[in-house]
Amino acid sequence: MKNIPRVTSEVFIISVLLALPGSHGGKILVFPVDGSHWVNMNLLLEGLHARNHSITVVRSNTSWYVKEKSPHYTSITIPMPEAIKIEDQNFFVSFLSRMLEIQREGASVLTFVSFYWEMLTALSEIHRQASQLVVEMFKNQQLMQSLRDSQFDLVLMDPGLPGGVLVAHQLQLPTVFNVRWITSGEGHFVVAPSPVSYVPTSGCAVPDKMTFYQRAKNMFHYILNICIDTFVVSPHYNRLCAQYFGPDISFYHLLQSSDIWLMRVDFVFEFPRPTMPNIVYIGGFQCKPAKALPSELEEFVQSSGEHGVIIMSLGTLVKGLPTDITSEIAAAFAQIPQKVIWRHLGERPQNLGNNTLLVEWMPQNDLLGHPKVKAFVAHGGTNGVYEAIYHGVPVVGLPLLFDQFENVLRLEVRGAAKVLDVTKLTRKSFLQALQDILHDSSYQRSMDHLSKLHRDKPLQPLDSAFFWIEFVMRHKGAAHLRTESYKMPWYAYHSLDVISFLIAAVLALMGTVIVMFNLMCRRVCRMRKLKQQ
Amino acid sequence: MKNIPRVTSEVFIISVLLALPGSHGGKILVFPVDGSHWVNMNLLLEGLHARNHSITVVRSNTSWYVKEKSPHYTSITIPMPEAIKIEDQNFFVSFLSRMLEIQREGASVLTFVSFYWEMLTALSEIHRQASQLVVEMFKNQQLMQSLRDSQFDLVLMDPGLPGGVLVAHQLQLPTVFNVRWITSGEGHFVVAPSPVSYVPTSGCAVPDKMTFYQRAKNMFHYILNICIDTFVVSPHYNRLCAQYFGPDISFYHLLQSSDIWLMRVDFVFEFPRPTMPNIVYIGGFQCKPAKALPSELEEFVQSSGEHGVIIMSLGTLVKGLPTDITSEIAAAFAQIPQKVIWRHLGERPQNLGNNTLLVEWMPQNDLLGHPKVKAFVAHGGTNGVYEAIYHGVPVVGLPLLFDQFENVLRLEVRGAAKVLDVTKLTRKSFLQALQDILHDSSYQRSMDHLSKLHRDKPLQPLDSAFFWIEFVMRHKGAAHLRTESYKMPWYAYHSLDVISFLIAAVLALMGTVIVMFNLMCRRVCRMRKLKQQ
Structure with a gap:
């Protein structure tokens, strides 16, 4: 990116200015x-x-x-x-x-x-x-x-x-x-x-x-x-x-x-x-810069070393996936050198790896903003996706409900996510998706690009x-x-009445011309005949 | 207007901040x-x-x-x-x-x-x-x-x-x-x-x-x-x-x-x-606050007393209207107590009143921003209309060419202008339009409203x-x-191919149902006949 003057720092000042409370409220x-x-x-x-x-x-x-x-x-x-x-x-x-x-x-x-x-x-x-x-x-x-x-x-x-x-x-x-x-x-x-x-x-x-x-x-x-x-x-x-x-x-x-x-x-x-x-x-x-993590969590994150951390959360509404699916996920997580923080409310998978920390709640925004976090396994709720974009963290999408399918598809089309069908998920396919996101740098590059565009706003x-x-x-x-x-009535909004009128007018005009032409032809013919007689 | 906190003063600071040159240009x-x-x-x-x-x-x-x-x-x-x-x-x-x-x-x-x-x-x-x-x-x-x-x-x-x-x-x-x-x-x-x-x-x-x-x-x-x-x-x-x-x-x-x-x-x-x-x-x-007028012009403007001033300009391209039209305009101007500043490049009308100053150029924006200026007789070029809106001066529109007709119409629809057909203009109709704009306060109110809306922007x-x-x-x-x-091809953009396909599919489905229903009916009839025999 060339060094074009940015207004970002000024925009920060703007935000502060605008955040000043006015004197009389509504x-x-x-x-x-x-x-x-x-x-x-x-x-x-x-x-x-x-x-x-x-x-x-x-x-x-x-x-x-x-x-x-x-x-x-x-x-x-x-x-x-x-x-x-x-x-x-x-x-x-x-x-x-x-x-x-x-x-x-x-x-x-x-x-x-x-x-x-x-x-x-x-x-x-x-x-x-x-x-x-x-x-x-x-x-x-x-x-x-x-x-x-x-x-x-x-x-x-x-x-x-x-x-x-x-x-x-x-x-x-x-x-x-x-x-x-x-x-x-x-x-x-x-x-x-x-x-x-x-x-x-x-x-x-x-x-x-x-x-x-x-x-x-x-x-x-x-x-x-x-x-x-x-x-x-x-x-x-x-x-x-x-x-x-x-x-x-x-x-x-x-x-x-x-x-x-x-x-x-x-x-x-x-x-x-x-x-x-x-x-x-x-x-x-709703996006905002990350705050410092609680010391225990920070310690866990730092223990990941150069490999970094993957976080996983499937949103506020979902208490847990069926145990056979969570067991596949746990098995895949156990095979990677990264540390994993997994917000999980259901039964604890028996095959959970030593690298995986189960939590009932996580400071998602602060984790996404942490430099050690390399990937986000998410259901694709709007809030989470925006936080991922804001902090530039590529996504493994496991959409479950509603607009989540569309949300992660849009990230996938832009090269910033890999999407899996949760009903067909196996440890192999999940591991493959994780490794793609972690080792193919194009995902990170695409997410960085989206993040830069998203943050570059006049207001x-x-x-x-x-x-x-x-x-x-x-x-x-x-x-x-x-x-x-x-x-407007629907036919007027879509100009159907006007189009009908214009077509009728053109047809009427053409009809008149044809009739007149016919009449003229006949008269000419008759006059010729009269002449010939 | 209730005293809702405004960001206008902050916005002014924003403008100043944004106007700071960056360090590296493109x-x-x-x-x-x-x-x-x-x-x-x-x-x-x-x-x-x-x-x-x-x-x-x-x-x-x-x-x-x-x-x-x-x-x-x-x-x-x-x-x-x-x-x-x-x-x-x-x-x-x-x-x-x-x-x-x-x-x-x-x-x-x-x-x-x-x-x-x-x-x-x-x-x-x-x-x-x-x-x-x-x-x-x-x-x-x-x-x-x-x-x-x-x-x-x-x-x-x-x-x-x-x-x-x-x-x-x-x-x-x-x-x-x-x-x-x-x-x-x-x-x-x-x-x-x-x-x-x-x-x-x-x-x-x-x-x-x-x-x-x-x-x-x-x-x-x-x-x-x-x-x-x-x-x-x-x-x-x-x-x-x-x-x-x-x-x-x-x-x-x-x-x-x-x-x-x-x-x-x-x-x-x-x-x-x-x-x-x-x-x-x-x-x-392009709109900006008015600067002080040259002293001679300021003197002329001040001499208008409580009646105020009307300014008239028909844009950069137009050298002058036919003399019979300008003579009607001059006659109408001569009958009002206001002073008039008229940017006019053609022949000097012989019936020009003492209250009317002909000029070859005028500081239009500075005049429109002057508190004594009460009305703007304009052709309706985009720049002039925006300046009129910015400074809140109601308009008598004399559109001549291109988009000028649409421009003044839009002001008229919003109650901030009166529009005349220049080819049918008489001293009576022009005088009436001037007096309407000057004495019916609704025009000024409408223009003030537009001006307030126009200036109230986050950036x-x-x-x-x-x-x-x-x-x-x-x-x-x-x-x-x-x-x-x-x-996309035009038929795809308008979904005509999809609509045709869906209609065909529905017809095919209906056709199949009808055929099958017929076949079943026949079989039932045949079986009944067989039974009856």
């Missing part, structure tokens, strides 16, 4: 999503609190991660008539083991369809419950009046569970989304044109340069997502829209009219695709988020950045 | 466009020079604005076999007067078509000459070798005349565009999906919320622009591509593969529309331009922000 009403989404949202809220904003978080009484009390927000707890499914850890654990079972045993079409049906039922249930939270709020007139009296400046929400848009509409407040997934697809698909020929649909692990088969698969998933949205997700919220706002307001219009979309996306990680002026990219905003993603949230407060929205084209 | 090869486009480009080059970059500008020997010698760049002058049309001031002046004549006299369809044909011929001629400049460069092998030896980091160019992309491809250099218009349309249309149902086409003055008629008109202009691109502009460059690079490289691919598009667009002024990750918005980057547009130019230097391009979907 009031923000927050609708978060539980689980790993909350980790992100909470980080944003901490920062907003430090910038003197007063924050009120709406949570259900069954919430799992979102605590009632916090030093940086007050909360409104909505008592729910039943426990919320998505807030139940066991739901995901049993879901994963069912899925692995089906995949490993090569299930029949019938089993697969029945499993998929179950999944859709669960999705519908989750959204029914999320919409129920809105009903509970609307029923409580005292609560709604107190929200009105509070004069919030905006609603900040994760539209993964989108009930908050109805409350925002009721309170006539502008909205800012902290978003990656929305209802049942990727956020972009709702606001930006997304040609499925090169924009991978969520749930479909294909690259941006696709074969015919991949494009057909992508189209299939796109149609599937539209069907899921239309028949499984939206009805719950549309029912409420009709009930509370009348027939002119649809749930999708409320989503699409959000002022700013803080998208947890960065194009070193996602494929380039069309976007809109009110989409602000904050992918990797750090978190500062960008703060700026645009405060922009919406100052100007009571950001209407000038938002198209309202979604209000 | 080498930039520049292909500018003459005329008002050069004003913009030159400003960027001054800034880049101050940041320690070494700049080489390619110009023709007939260039009008782009001087051979400058303190902030060196130049390469290409001797041309003939004078370049676009670099001839008289070309535009005579073009404008022809156009006004036709419009005022309500020309016949034949006259209009012949004028349009002349315009297309001129456009083709301009691009033929611009491509000739590339030929002259390629023929000069010594020059090309010295360019190779110079090891430039990137080509910075205005793709209004796009010959530079061929040179960049020949030298294998990344490109950054400083762009608004490209070949014969708006830059966005070449890289970002642009549904014509809500994205106004260049050359078609319609808002983003269109009637059916406006949508049909917009579609017509879109098709027209594609035809112009295909038959008038591209052939000149495609011929060169075929000659120098072989059949696989087309001119459009070279355009579309540019790394960064610094787009002279801001969404307080343009309508929101889809964009791409490698488009960076720098609209209004000033000029700093943004510097950052991304240097980003491309540091990383030798910005491939991760750029889609290569344009390389």
Whole structure:
């Protein structure tokens, strides 16, 4: 890299400047999503609190991660008539083991369809419950009046569970989304044109340069997502829209009219695709420099000598893989000279090597930032992938659920990861993947390149988020950045009426010309005949 | 506006920090466009020079604005076999007067078509000459070798005349565009999906919320622009591509593969529309705070007392309107209590009022930033409109040529301008427009709102331009922000093959089901018959 003047050091100063709290804060009403989404949202809220904003978080009484009390927000707890499914850890654990079972045993079409049906039922249930939270709020007139009296400046929400848009509409407040997934697809698909020929649909692990088969698969998933949205997700919220706002307001219009979309996306990680002026990219905003490790862990890491360390973690939701798989992993680890730190919550594999340390929790970001860490065995959750990119650590991907397949595929396409199918994993294939990542320097080079691109920004993603949230407060929205084209009927949006009209006009013109030409010909012929007679 | 913490003061510090020259500069090869486009480009080059970059500008020997010698760049002058049309001031002046004549006299369809044909011929001629400049460069092998030896980091160019992309491809250099218009349309249309149902086409003055008629008109202009691109502009460059690079490289691919598009667009002024990750918005980057006026002018301005001042300018290219129109304008000006400063190069109107000062040049930005200036009578060139927005001065629009009609329309739609058809202008209609702008406070309020939005940015547009130019230097391009979907065949891009395949598959499946059902029915019938017998 040539020595072109960098603004990075200046950017650091900018970050410090921007992080200074303002003198008068605004009031923000927050609708978060539980689980790993909350980790992100909470980080944003901490920062907003430090910038003197007063924050009120709406949570259900069954919430799992979102605590009632916090030093940086007050909360409104909505008592729910039943426990919320998505807030139940066991739901995901049993879901994963069912899925692995089906995949490993090569299930029949019938089993697969029945499993998929179950999944859709669960999705519908989750959204029914999320919409129920809105009903509970609307029923409580005292609560709604107190929200009105509070004069919030905006609603900040994760539209993964989108009930908050109805409350925002009721309170006539502008909205800012902290978003990656929305209802049942990727956020972009709702606001930006997304040609499925090169924009991978969520749930479909294909690259941006696709074969015919991949494009057909992508189209299939796109149609599937539209069907899921239309028949499984939206009805719950549309029912409420009709009930509370009348027939002119649809749930999708409320989503699409959000002022700013803080998208947890960065194009070193996602494929380039069309976007809109009110989409602000904050992918990797949670990344930060590594802190020192606890002394015991540091000692273990240092004991690896020149070989270095591999770390492995499969995320917050997953308690453990089936023992036969973990035993294969342990056997492969035992054969390498590196030390291994493995976050593992299930049964201890009997064939664990001396070089492998099992832990129940690890300071993942601090380890990834440690110079001795050479590779990251990961499930491919968004947060972990961004940390790996930020610190430049190549990845062995073992995707299990949801977007994890797409996440690690994108790293693989860019030469920074090796991906294995966990249901077919053997000690041999896993060892081979580890050795490839450790000894083929191209993986490290690719990851270093991604890391350099990711860190080279005019404004750090978190500062960008703060700026645009405060922009919406100052100007009571950001209407000038938002198209309202979604209000057009679909045939008008796609110009089908105009195209029909133009084709009709051309045909009419051609018809007239032909008729006139015919008439003229006939007259000429008749005149000739008359002359000849 | 509530007292939400602003980053504006911090942003000022950022600007100062970013403006600090780096220690080691890069080498930039520049292909500018003459005329008002050069004003913009030159400003960027001054800034880049101050940041320690070494700049080489390619110009023709007939260039009008782009001087051979400058303190902030060196130049390469290409001797041309003939004078370049676009670099001839008289070309535009005579073009404008022809156009006004036709419009005022309500020309016949034949006259209009012949004028349009002349315009297309001129456009083709301009691009033929611009491509000739590339030929002259390629023929000069010594020059090309010295360019190779110079090891430039990137080509910075205005793709209004796009010959530079061929040179960049020949030298294998990344490109950054400083762009608004490209070949014969708006830059966005070449890289970002642009549904014509809500994205106004260049050359078609319609808002983003269109009637059916406006949508049909917009579609017509879109098709027209594609035809112009295909038959008038591209052939000149495609011929060169075929000659120098072989059949696989087309001119459009070279355009579309540019790394960064610094787009002279801001969404307080343009309508929101889809964009791409490698488009960076720098609209209004040329705006700066007003400096003090020369003492004589300041005296004149102050003499206006509480009534204030109106300024009028119709841009750099236009020498003067027909005398009957200027006489109507002068008569209207004479009837108002405000003072008027009028940049006027033609014959002095005989009925000029005492309150009106004719000047051959005015410090437009400094006047617009003066608190006494109440309104701006303008043709609607991009630079002037951005200055008006920056300083918050409402506009009376008298569009004459090119994009000026669209520019002032956008201000009008936002309530910050009143637009008149110059060919139908009378002293009465002009006076009415002036009085509306001066006495209906909504125009000033709308302009103040646009001005506030425009100035409220996390990074000033000029700093943004510097950052991304240097980003491309540091990383030798910005491939991760750029889609290569344009390389797909059109039917694949629009998924027509996949849609056909899926429809065929569904039909085949339905066919099979029907056939099988038929067969089964027949068998059942036969068995019944057998049973009955």
